Amino acid sequence: MIPPRALPFRIGSKLKNTDATLLKIYDLLLRHCxxxxxxxxxxxxxxxxxxxLTQSAAWQNVEKAIINLKTAGVMSSAxxxxxxxPELAQLIHPTGYYNAKAVKLQALVRWLRASCGDNLNTLFAMETDFLRRQLLDVxxxxxxxxxxxxxxxxxxxxFVIDAYTRRIFSRLDLKPDNDTYNxxxxxxxxxxxxxxxLFNEYHALLVRHGKEACRKQPICDNCCIREICKSRS
Ligand code: SF4
Incomplete structure (x- = not known):
């Protein structure tokens, strides 16, 4: 089940209104980007x-692979x-780990046929937690x-959690007690x-912020959330 709002997570000691703070950060990022x-x-x-395809790959390389798939006429489940x-692996070569990803893509489309007969409307009409468990089994x-x-x-x-999200919010000292995905x-x-x-835009903004400002070596000078960041340099 999706948890209720405002659960009592321990966060940075000076930031108590977590929900308001998260929305403030979202607003600052949206205004800036x-x-x-x-x-x-x-x-x-x-x-x-x-x-x-984007697993451990830059998006520009994913785009190249997607163009290859479309040009070859194989951008469909069937x-x-x-x-x-091996042919599929060559088409997605630009993304790296192409042999493994070819196997993953074919596992996905086999599962799509079995779970919903390739009908994505049927698939996404399923209850979210049930569908998530099914996906994690693929x-x-x-x-x-x-x-x-x-x-x-x-x-x-x-809400999608990725390395950018963890890095940014760890630097903000705004985080859960345990560093697990869940x-x-x-x-x-x-x-x-x-x-x-909101979840869509927030995740996209965090990825952009993590790439442009809050990098491994952060560029804090023009960071739009530096006023509330304890790690600013
Ligand atoms: S001030 Fe620096 S460390 Fe803090 S969020 Fe911005 S870029 Fe990251």
Missing amino acids: GPQHWWPGDSPFEVMVGAI ALRQIPT HGIGPETADSILLYAGKKPV DWQIFFTGNLPQNTK
């Missing part, structure tokens, strides 16, 4: 494919089941990929309105 219009993809199926795995789909699929392809109110996710879903558009 503008809407991000995520996830780029022509269809929910393409979003699902992209969610696997075609991805039929293409020989080879190659971990929590971040499953949640990206649920949020961006299925329009479900699920605890991070409950930290956000428990303190924000259950709103798909």
Whole structure:
């Protein structure tokens, strides 16, 4: 079940109103960066494919692979089941780990046929927690990929946790007690309105902020949330 709002997580000692603080950070990021219009993809199926291809890969390389798949006429569940795995691996070569990702993509489309007969409307009409458990049972789909699929392809109110989110909020000293995926996710879903558009935009803004400002070596001078950051330099 999605947890209720404002659960009593311990956070940085001076930031007590977690829900208000999370919304303030969102507002600052949105004003600074503008809407991000995520996830780029022509269809929910393409979003699902992209969610696997982007594992440990830059998005520019995912775009190249997606163009290859479309040019080869295999951007469909049925075609991805039929293409020989080595050929598929070559098409997605730009994303790296292409042999493993080819196997993952074919596991995904086999599961799609079995679970919903390739009908994504049927798939995403399923109850969110049930569907998430099903996705996590598919080879190659971990929590971040499953949640990206649920949020961006299925329009479900699920907050995606990634390395950017953990880094930014750890530096803000605004975090759950335990550094696990589930605890991070409950930290956000428990303190924000259950709103798909909000979760969509928030995640996209955090990725942009993590790439442009809050990098491994942060560039704090023009950071739009530096006023509330304990780690600013
Ligand atoms: S002030 Fe620096 S460390 Fe803090 S969020 Fe901004 S870029 Fe990251």
